[in-house]
Amino acid sequence: MPSQTLTIALAGNPNSGKTTIFNAITGTRQKVGNWPGVTVEKKEGTVARDGFTLRIVDLPGTYSLTPFSIEEIVSRDFVLDSRPDVVIDIIDASNLERSLYLATQLRELDCKVLFALNMADMARSRGIKINADKLSKLLAVPVVFTVGNKNEGIDALLERAVELARADLPPSTRRRVKYNKDIEAAIQRLVAHIESQNGGNLLYDPRWTAIKLLEDDRIIKERLARSAGDRGKQILELADRERHILMDRFDEDPEIIMTDERYGFIAGIMKEICTTSSRQRIDVSRNIDRVLTNRFVGFPIFLLFIWIMFQVTFTAGDYPVRWIESVFGMLSAALGQVLPSGLFKDFLINGVIAGVGSVAVFFPNILILFFFIALLEDTGYMARAAFLMDKIMHLIGLHGKSFIPMLMGFGCNVPAIMSARALESEKDRILTILITPFMSCSAKLPVYIILAGAFFGPQAGSVIFSIYLLGILLSIATGRLMRSTLLRGADAPFVMELPPYRVPMLKSLLIHMWDRGKIFLRKMSGIILIGSTVIWILSAFPQEIHRPPADRPAQAAAALQAKGHPGAADTGTSTAPESYLGQLGKLLEPAFRPMGIDWRGGVALLSGFAAKEIVVSTLGVLYAAESNNNALQSALRRSSMTPLSALSMMIFVLLYVPCLSTVAAIRRETGSTRWMLFSIFYSTGLAWVVSFCVYQGGRLIGYL
Numbered sequence: 152m153p154s155q156t157l158t159i160a161l162a163g164n165p166n167s168g169k170t171t172i173f174n175a176i177t178g179t180r181q182k183v184g185n186w187p188g189v190t191v192e193k194k195e196g197t198v199a200r201d202g203f204t205l206r207i208v209d210l211p212g213t214y215s216l217t218p219f220s221i222e223e224i225v226s227r228d229f230v231l232d233s234r235p236d237v238v239i240d241i242i243d244a245s246n247l248e249r250s251l252y253l254a255t256q257l258r259e260l261d262c263k264v265l266f267a268l269n270m271a272d273m274a275r276s277r278g279i280k281i282n283a284d285k286l287s288k289l290l291a292v293p294v295v296f297t298v299g300n301k302n303e304g305i306d307a308l309l310e311r312a313v314e315l316a317r318a319d320l321p322p323s324t325r326r327r328v329k330y331n332k333d334i335e336a337a338i339q340r341l342v343a344h345i346e347s348q349n350g351g352n353l354l355y356d357p358r359w360t361a362i363k364l365l366e367d368d369r370i371i372k373e374r375l376a377r378s379a380g381d382r383g384k385q386i387l388e389l390a391d392r393e394r395h396i397l398m399d400r401f402d403e404d405p406e407i408i409m410t411d412e413r414y415g416f417i418a419g420i421m422k423e424i425c426t427t428s429s430r431q432r433i434d435v436s437r438n439i440d441r442v443l444t445n446r447f448v449g450f451p452i453f454l455l456f457i458w459i460m461f462q463v464t465f466t467a468g469d470y471p472v473r474w475i476e477s478v479f480g481m482l483s484a485a486l487g488q489v490l491p492s493g494l495f496k497d498f499l500i501n502g503v504i505a506g507v508g509s510v511a512v513f514f515p516n517i518l519i520l521f522f523f524i525a526l527l528e529d530t531g532y533m534a535r536a537a538f539l540m541d542k543i544m545h546l547i548g549l550h551g552k553s554f555i556p557m558l559m560g561f562g563c564n565v566p567a568i569m570s571a572r573a574l575e576s577e578k579d580r581i582l583t584i585l586i587t588p589f590m591s592c593s594a595k596l597p598v599y600i601i602l603a604g605a606f607f608g609p610q611a612g613s614v615i616f617s618i619y620l621l622g623i624l625l626s627i628a629t630g631r632l633m634r635s636t637l638l639r640g641a642d643a644p645f646v647m648e649l650p651p652y653r654v655p656m657l658k659s660l661l662i663h664m665w666d667r668g669k670i671f672l673r674k675m676s677g678i679i680l681i682g683s684t685v686i687w688i689l690s691a692f693p694q695e696i697h698r699p700p701a702d703r704p705a706q707a708a709a710a711l712q713a714k715g716h717p718g719a720a721d722t723g724t725s726t727a728p729e730s731y732l733g734q735l736g737k738l739l740e741p742a743f744r745p746m747g748i749d750w751r752g753g754v755a756l757l758s759g760f761a762a763k764e765i766v767v768s769t770l771g772v773l774y775a776a777e778s779n780n781n782a783l784q785s786a787l788r789r790s791s792m793t794p795l796s797a798l799s800m801m802i803f804v805l806l807y808v809p810c811l812s813t814v815a816a817i818r819r820e821t822g823s824t825r826w827m828l829f830s831i832f833y834s835t836g837l838a839w840v841v842s843f844c845v846y847q848g849g850r851l852i853g854y855l
């Protein structure tokens with residue numbers, strides 16, 4: 152009975168020991184010829200094993216699989232067209248980093264790959280320790296150590312090869328290089344188009360085809376044009392458009408960017424699996440990394456960057472904020488002149504403008520913050536920050552990779568929580584999702600700016616920075632707690648890409664900044680307008696006769712005084728406590744008073760569940776601050792609030808229940824209502840406890 156034949160191809164860099172291993176496997180049973188049409192030598196041999204006939208093919212040595220050299224084309228075509236059952240990538244373990252480039256490219260192809268870490272003896276003698284287990288997990292590829300010229304490991308290699316060939320599983324599509332989001336988005340669009348046009352029925356795997364088209368691979372383009380006719384032409388046109396978008400975005404050919412990112416991926420693998428630094432290619436990125444990811448100075452530098460970010464966000468934002476303020480001030484003054492007195496006027500000035508205006512003025516701050524986040528991402532520093540955090544994150548049983556969703560949380564928690572999808576292990580994902588909301592999002596920034604600005608003067612920037620820091624610390628503490636209770640387990644291995652540093656393009660920074668800034672503007676005309684309206688209605692009714700605002704403070708203060716309220720000294724406030732809102736506030740007061748937050752603060756915090764900016768717009772309406780945040784700040788200063796209660800309120804805002812969209816995102820991404828409820832109660836509980844301790848503790852030591 153003729154046995155089944157399995158084809159096994161040997162790929163690898165020149166001088167990695169392919170021929171040596173080929174000879175060790177096949178002995179004398181080999182034939183030497185040429186690859187069809189070219190003068191590249193082709194060696195083939197057969198050997199019987201485990202009831203199979205193994206056909207071993209020695210591919211030409213290559214460093215990559217680009218369509219530029221004949222050896223690379225021959226190797227790639229063999230894998231693509233002859234579809235060997237297994238491709239063994241012979242990796243020179245003493246030159247690991249260089250070898251991994253081909254390995255990552257093979258990994259992108261639709262074939263089963265097995266790594267032989269050859270020259271294991273050389274690596275050992277040079278003191279290079281390679282964590283093969285981790286390499287295997289990181290790339291989802293089996294790994295065998297071999298010493299070709301001493302015949303070591305060859306038997307195990309064949310055994311694994313046969314095992315892999317017989318396994319029914321298709322090659323894993325996970326654990327491949329992931330490109331930056333612009334490129335991934337282009338790939339996605341191309342793949343979607345390919346799949347909708349051809350039902351995915353092209354010559355090659357859709358994702359791989361998309362990648363090659365973005366790289367302008369001439370061979371793949373030709374084949375597509377030939378085999379797919381008109382549909383092929385459409386795909387090529389779309390690919391061309393996508394290439395132009397990317398070129399415009401990066402000012403560089405996409406293939407260069409993608410090569411860089413593969414090296415980034417490899418650099419990440421190297422950092423994870425290799426303990427001795429036997430790195431020959433010392434380039435600029437690496438030198439910068441020596442400092443920025445240094446064990447001792449890296450972390451302080453990271454903190455310094457973040458501190459600068461908030462300092463600039465706070466101080467540089469101040470000027471444009473004033474301009475916007477004065478525009479709103481003029482608008483409300485003009486409306487005051489033009490409109491007849493009455494409810495409508497009150498609604499426009501004390502509801503809409505006071506509410507929306509008090510948030511809208513922070514648009515410049517928000518844009519500056521987003522600009523910095525884009526800068527962190529586009530320069531490649533974000534990945535380093537994650538890398539720096541790796542050790543700390545491992546303390547809580549998470550990979551540094553989880554820090555990227557967390558950092559993105561500084562912008563907005565919703566995409567941050569969605570980006571946790573990149574984590575494969577469910578527990579890691581849930582844990583990351585649970586701790587991300589403690590990363591203070593940009594919507595909370597207006598609250599801090601108002602409160603810190605009102606009560607901490609020149610220290611405002613540093614106070615805001617400390618609030619953010621507290622968020623990071625508590626998220627880590629929460630992670631640690633969860634890991635030892637509800638979400639026990641170890642972190643899954645993951646490659647952290649360390650893309651080369653790039654000088655960011657201003658245009659790309661501005662686009663990324665604007666993409667996020669738009670969302671803030673949309674909120675302005677949506678949820679914040681609605682929130683302000685609701686708050687205004689609740690604060691203006693029930694009222695038989697509409698009192699002019701000027702009369703209200705005195706009445707409010709008097710009413711409060713009569714009840715022995717701690718806010719009795721209130722002046723400059725405008726919402727009567729007998730309004731619906733006032734009644735609601737009274738109801739809530741016992742919960743908030745221990746944290747030093749009065750009923751207005753309580754109402755503002757409650758309304759903040761819809762969106763965090765609403766905390767500010769509610770305060771704006773409650774103090775009817777005519778959209779002028781200086782006015783709101785001075786109203787706050789004149790209220791019963793102290794620096795200590797402002798601090799307590801900021802901490803509460805930092806920690807308490809995330810906004811509605813974030814809660815919905817948590818529900819969606821964890822697929823569990825229970826985790827959502829857990830997150831709501833845990834965060835609110837923690838917020839209460841911490842704010843309580845800060846406020847009461849502060850009072851005890853008589854600070855502030």
Ligand code: GDP
Pocket residue numbers: 163164165166167168169170171172212269270271272273297298299300301
């Ligand atoms: P190819 O270019 O990939 O076909 O590489 P060769 O098989 O021709 O090997 C290149 C050189 O490396 C030869 O001198 C081999 O004897 C040597 N070699 C192969 N495998 C090993 C190994 O595991 N350890 C050491 N020290 N040398 C090896």
Ligand code: MG
Pocket residue numbers: 169170171212
């Ligand atoms: Mg050879």
